[in-house]
Amino acid sequence: MTPKKRKKDADPLAEYRGKRDAERTPEPVPDDEALPHGDDDTFVVQEHHARSLHWDLRLERDGVLVSWAVPKGLPWSPETNHLAVHTEDHPLEYATFEGEIPRGEYGAGKMIIWDRGTYETEKWSEREVKVVIHGSRVSGRYVLFRTRGRNWMIHRMDPPADPDAEPLPESLLPMRPERRARLPRDQAAWGFEFGWGGRRMPAYVEGGRTRFTDDRGRDVDGPGGLGSRLGAALGARPALLDGELAVVGGREIYMVYDVLHLDGRPLLDTPYQERREALDGLGLSGPRWQTAPWFPGDGDAVREAAGEQGLPGIVAKRLDSPYEPGEESGAWRFVPSR
Incomplete structure (x- = not known):
């Protein structure tokens, strides 16, 4: 689903379940039952060594983890926006998942928790999600905004996480x-x-x-x-x-x-x-x-x-x-x- 309030009769995990075989993947695949109630404040970033390395940002919302695949990870500076591809909602249990998804299964590859913590919502709509993230490796105000279809962009609104950090040079001649x-x-x-x-x-x-x-x-x-x-x-x-x-x-x-x-x-x-x-x-x-x-x-x-x-x-x-x-x-x- 798109990041919005879900309808009571909708199953936000239907797409998630449809892509996974509970007997073949170690990922949590909960039964079709009432969603757990949380505080809508959990976030996790998972490093996903799939066919193409990327980072999955997940934000707890209405009993699920609304998710985006971020190919280059969360930007550390407001000078650069990164692509964030909206994916299917994940169950809340996924916030603690680490493991190897078997070859041949959807998303095959190693999943590692890169960071996790809590977040606060400043705005949440179908086209824009503005949050304040509190993690051990990444903290600050971020906004995700929809560009086309499942493609979104993520932008850091605060100053650089490390003001003294310098980007890689464009080119450097070897010694x-x-x-x-x-x-x-x-x-x-x-x-x-x-x-x-x-x-x-x-x-x-x-x-x-x-x-x-x-x-x-x-x-x-x-x-x-x-x-x-x-x-x-x-x-x-x-x-x-x-x-x-x-x-x-x-x-x-x-x-x-x-x-x-x-x-x-x-x-x-x-x-x-x-x-x-x-x-x-x-x-x-x-x-x-x-x-x-x-x-x-x-x-x-x-x-x-x-x-x-x-x-x-x-x-x-x-x-x-x-x-x-x-x-x-x-x-x-x-x-x-x-």
């Missing part, structure tokens, strides 16, 4: 190493990575989606499925990653070796060692992407291992070095494996 014949003498001051010999592709990840650029800052297509799956791995966390598409073990893998912007914070001036530790903390490891290993202070062993694996060389990076976009810097050095 390049100088070519050297020998390893640095003071190896304890350096970290060492394998030189993969791949294609440089910074990745801009936001709202579960990924955009790639090349080493000249131009938009390029990533391998089929890589962008959406990498975006799903980061979920709602915006990040700018530096890495390259390389052939590893006979397969094309996106090797990630730096993070330049994370959770609204630019990291260009952050020392390399701290950026690498932040990257490791993201746990990025999947079938088409990996966090590239790094080794502080032992360049000789890394160079020897690179030669044994047939890699072109290694990259030495000063532990205290900032990221210098577009520059060829002596703080990074490519050393051939032979």
